[in-house]
Amino acid sequence: MAGLRIGGLTPLTSIDFPGRLAAVVFCQGCPWRCSYCHNPDLIPPRGPGNLPWGQVLDFLAGRRGLLDGVVFSGGEPTLQASLPDAMHEVRALGFQVALHTAGMYPERLAAVLPLVDWVGLDIKGPARHYDAITRTPGSGTRVMASLDLVVASGVDYECRTTWDPELFCEDELINLVGTLAAHGVRHWALQPRGTAGRPSVPPEGIAHRLAAAYPHVFMRLP
Ligand code: SF4
Numbered sequence: 001m002a003g004l005r006i007g008g009l010t011p012l013t014s015i016d017f018p019g020r021l022a023a024v025v026f027c028q029g030c031p032w033r034c035s036y037c038h039n040p041d042l043i044p045p046r047g048p049g050n051l052p053w054g055q056v057l058d059f060l061a062g063r064r065g066l067l068d069g070v071v072f073s074g075g076e077p078t079l080q081a082s083l084p085d086a087m088h089e090v091r092a093l094g095f096q097v098a099l100h101t102a103g104m105y106p107e108r109l110a111a112v113l114p115l116v117d118w119v120g121l122d123i124k125g126p127a128r129h130y131d132a133i134t135r136t137p138g139s140g141t142r143v144m145a146s147l148d149l150v151v152a153s154g155v156d157y158e159c160r161t162t163w164d165p166e167l168f169c170e171d172e173l174i175n176l177v178g179t180l181a182a183h184g185v186r187h188w189a190l191q192p193r194g195t196a197g198r199p200s201v202p203p204e205g206i207a208h209r210l211a212a213a214y215p216h217v218f219m220r221l222p
Contacts, residue, residue: 002085004047103146
């Protein structure tokens with residue numbers, strides 16, 4: 001049995017795996033330190049996790065016929081060497097598999113892509129801002145390698161960008177989508193980041209600018 005370290009479990013979601021009812025397994029640990037991390041409790045990579053993997057499998061066994069799939073999210077799922085085994089075990093129960101990843105380990109991503117039905121790949125920003133956003137040197141180069149793997153794999157996917165104009169400006173965001181399109185990306189989502197006192201509202205007209213610039217990219221905009 002895989003020894004995946006689990007920080008938490010959402011028993012039912014209809015939004016994290018497009019078109020499927022799924023459970024979400026939150027994997028413990030991430031080597032990056034994004035300022036806006038949505039799950040800081042999942043960052044520390046050490047320790048056994050909050051939920052034994054065997055308990056997650058027992059839960060899933062009781063949901064056969066009720067759920068379509070399982071989402072491996074985090075944290076960063078590809079951090080853990082036992083992810084492929086965990087995915088095999090989930091598939092053996094009859095579930096489809098989705099992966100949410102920031103793409104920091106292209107070699108490990110390549111190893112699990114054959115086990116995955118859908119990938120949500122975070123694209124955190126233009127190359128020149130990547131290391132500042134992740135607080136990790138060399139991060140952007142690795143993500144572009146992962147991006148190319150996902151596009152070439154034929155696996156369904158969505159690239160997602162959490163955007164805050166304090167991180168990079170609107171023109172850079174538009175250009176980022178152009179860079180992704182040049183890499184073959186055809187599915188992209190914008191996730192504006194809000195803060196207390198500053199709601200996450202996309203700028204007026206950005207949908208029109210994006211659609212006009214890249215009509216061949218399907219965009220999910222808020
Ligand atoms: S990659 Fe994701 S989990 Fe890791 S620090 Fe950044 S936002 Fe948090």
